[in-house]
Amino acid sequence: MGLSRRTMLKASAATIIQGGVGAPFVARAQKAEFSYKYANNLPESHPLNIRAKEMAAAIRTETDGRVDLQIFPSNQLGSDTDALSQIRSGGVEFFTLSGLILAALVPAASINGIGFAFPDYATVWKAMDGELGTYIRGEITKSNLVVMEKIWDNGFRQTTSSIRPINGPGDFKGFKIRVPVSPLWTSMFKAFDASPASINFNEVYSALQTKIVEGQENPLALIAAAKLYEVQKYCSLTNHMWDGFWFLANRRAWEALPVDIRAIVARNINAAAVKEREDIEKLNTTVRADLTAKGLIFNQPELGPFRDKLQSAGFYSEWKGKYGEQAWSLLEKSVGKLV
Numbered sequence: 311m312g313l314s315r316r317t318m319l320k321a322s323a324a325t326i327i328q329g330g331v332g333a334p335f336v337a338r339a340q341k342a343e344f345s346y347k348y349a350n351n352l353p354e355s356h357p358l359n360i361r362a363k364e365m366a367a368a369i370r371t372e373t374d375g376r377v378d379l380q381i382f383p384s385n386q387l388g389s390d391t392d393a394l395s396q397i398r399s400g401g402v403e404f405f406t407l408s409g410l411i412l413a414a415l416v417p418a419a420s421i422n423g424i425g426f427a428f429p430d431y432a433t434v435w436k437a438m439d440g441e442l443g444t445y446i447r448g449e450i451t452k453s454n455l456v457v458m459e460k461i462w463d464n465g466f467r468q469t470t471s472s473i474r475p476i477n478g479p480g481d482f483k484g485f486k487i488r489v490p491v492s493p494l495w496t497s498m499f500k501a502f503d504a505s506p507a508s509i510n511f512n513e514v515y516s517a518l519q520t521k522i523v524e525g526q527e528n529p530l531a532l533i534a535a536a537k538l539y540e541v542q543k544y545c546s547l548t549n550h551m552w553d554g555f556w557f558l559a560n561r562r563a564w565e566a567l568p569v570d571i572r573a574i575v576a577r578n579i580n581a582a583a584v585k586e587r588e589d590i591e592k593l594n595t596t597v598r599a600d601l602t603a604k605g606l607i608f609n610q611p612e613l614g615p616f617r618d619k620l621q622s623a624g625f626y627s628e629w630k631g632k633y634g635e636q637a638w639s640l641l642e643k644s645v646g647k648l649v
Contacts, residue, residue, distance in 0.1 A: 342378035346403035357589035365582035437644035460583035465529025476546035
């Protein structure tokens with residue numbers, strides 16, 4: 311009786327260890343037919359990752375646990391350029407990437423980042439949910455990647471500095487500014503006579519802290535989430551670019567999903583993108599006050615002189631030539647004449 315009781319206790323203990331705390335993870339791992347990695351470069355607290363968690367839970371529920379989407383924020387699986395290589399090879403199955411960086415592979419993908427092109431969100435969504443977005447997705451598809459219909463919002467980009475506010479294009483002269491690894495950014499800031507340095511986002515904080523660069527440019531939500539206010543003093547509301555994230559999938563991994571499962575995954579990803587857009591727009595109304603309270607000093611420059619400087623420097627003409635007539639005409643159809 312004692313032996314059988316001991317045996318029973320051991321069995322109970324094993325059951326608790328295997329089926330207690332670990333049970334949900336074991337069950338999920340056994341049940342998931344498709345366990346896919348989703349990489350992004352944003353902090354966990356950013357609205358994109360908050361909505362992505364909800365999206366992953368909804369996909370798991372609606373597919374009866376067949377699809378398990380594991381989220382890896384903050385460049386955990388490598389820099390943007392690393393992750394772009396991984397999604398092409400199948401090292402990761404999903405990845406959100408700025409079109410301006412994707413342009414290394416798909417040149418047309420950066421057109422939404424043309425300096426001072428978009429005056430407001432209404433114009434952005436008219437273009438990116440309309441003909442311009444359709445054109446860009448077609449170009450991405452040609453590169454053998456799958457792209458979801460709705461682009462996620464990164465926001466209008468603002469300029470921060472540790473040395474001076476940017477009140478006009480002349481304040482950029484000689485300014486050492488971090489830019490993402492993208493020719494369009496480099497080209498624009500060189501047109502302003504700045505000194506742009508291409509640095510991946512996961513290295514931005516330390517580059518500012520160690521004064522490798524004097525400033526950077528990003529949307530307010532990301533400036534807050536990445537705590538860049540700790541290493542910057544001024545924030546100039548330049549609204550110089552609108553930037554978004556295309557939700558990309560490895561083609562082989564995507565086509566491995568049954569058609570009905572693909573429909574569920576795509577629907578939830580696109581729905582999450584729309585919610586994230588709303589989150590960013592709402593956040594922009596409160597984050598400025600939060601950043602001011604943390605010591606960041608704001609100024610609102612007039613934007614006309616910046617656009618005039620780009621035009622006189624030949625920036626718009628140069629990029630019209632690079633994108634070609636079709637893409638440029640679709641951009642101007644939404645935002646008006648630039649050249």
